[in-house]
Amino acid sequence: MNKSLFLRPILSLFGIAICLQSLYAQAPLEKFLDRWALTIPNGRAGWLEVNRENGYYDAHILWGGGSVLPVDSVVFPNSNTLLITRSKTVERKDTQGEVTRTQHFVDTIRATVEGDTMSLTIMQPNQNGRGIQRHEFTGERIPPLPPKPDLKKVKFGEPIALFNGKDLEQWRLLNEDDVNGWKISNSTLVNNPVQGDGKPRIHYGNLRTNADFEDFNLKLEVMVPENGNSGIYLRGIYEIQVASTYGEPPHSHRMGGIYSRVAPAISAEKPAGEWQTYDITLVDRHVTVYLNGKKIHDNVPLVGCTGGALWSDVTRQGPIYLQGDHTEASYKNIVLTPVVE
Secondary structure, three states: OOHHHHHHHHHHHHHHHHHHHHHHHHHHHHHHOOEEEEEOHHHOEEEEEEEEEOOEEEEEEEEOOOOOEEOOEEEEEEOOEEEEEEEEEEEEEOOOOOEEEEEEEEEEEEEEEEOOEEEEEEEEEOOOOOOEEEEEEEEEEOOOOOOOOOOOOOEEOOOEEOOOOOOOOOEEEOOOOOEOOEEEEOOEEEEOOOOOOOOOOOOEOOEEEOOOEOOEEEEEEEEOOOOOEEEEEEOOOEEEEEEOOOOOOOOOOOOOOEOOOEOOOOOOOOOOOOOEEEEEEEEOOEEEEEEOOEEEEEEEEOOOOOOOOOOOOOOOOEOOEEOOOOOOEEEEEEEEEEEEO
16 A cells, blocks of 8 residues: 555644644634733732734733833743733942942733633742742723714713812812822912922822713813923823923823823923813713814723723723822813713
8 A cells, every 4th residue: 555645644634633723722812812901919000902913922011100011021821821021120229329230120920811801910029139929910801992982972961160269179189198289279279299308208199089970071271380290080090191391292291191102193282380271072982182272182092091090990980180299280170071861
């Protein structure tokens, strides 16, 4: 019997088996490829996006505060497990405060998925080099974005004055243990987080509305001094940046940016020390923003929370909150008009 004829069906079956095994190994990975709302250790809000592009896997992560950043590596050791690494740079200083060297520490995150729930474990080396911390946390698949709303068809209710110019009856600190730097001056809501020279940093409080909201139009005026930095959080999770960055090109970290996510389409801010107007409409996880009468965001999709969010659940109602832990900032004429059915 011709051996080649005998081996041909066996090799053919072997090739089919390899293909099936490859397909079996690849298909389960699709369940990881999505955006995930994370509740990271200590209950803070995080966000993760895992995707595949040009034949390789990548991911971006938001870890509590700060920015959305790319991870260092994405690896699937098997069809049911995702491994992510992200690094941190630590400066080592001498007794005079001079940087003598830098060291890099790598966190490793392991994740599995069951349906729309992600279970994660992070391994974090202690920065003194002794020991590793291990924390477990969870994530939920973020629902797909709705279509862009037709704002001409959106119905609004009665306007709500969120600040009466007299008191903070409709507001409270996010954390009651923080120092309150907010006060009323000349019918204006003013934050003045004074820090003492050479003294430990005082943590001043962010201010939130007592009420929660879903979709709405928000109008207000804001003023910051030179080097001023504040922020307006929509639903407590999406920050519209407030900063004295006049004359600088548009950036997601500058005035009008959706912090660390979307830069303004144009620069529309005024110099520091001048009152500026925001007109913000949030509907169906899309935001349209006018700064000083100029459109800087046009129905921009909000794919996830920003740094400093109260939680990562994009379906949840939330407050308006004003960032007060950075620098001096003043607000007035704060009016919210809710969307109604």
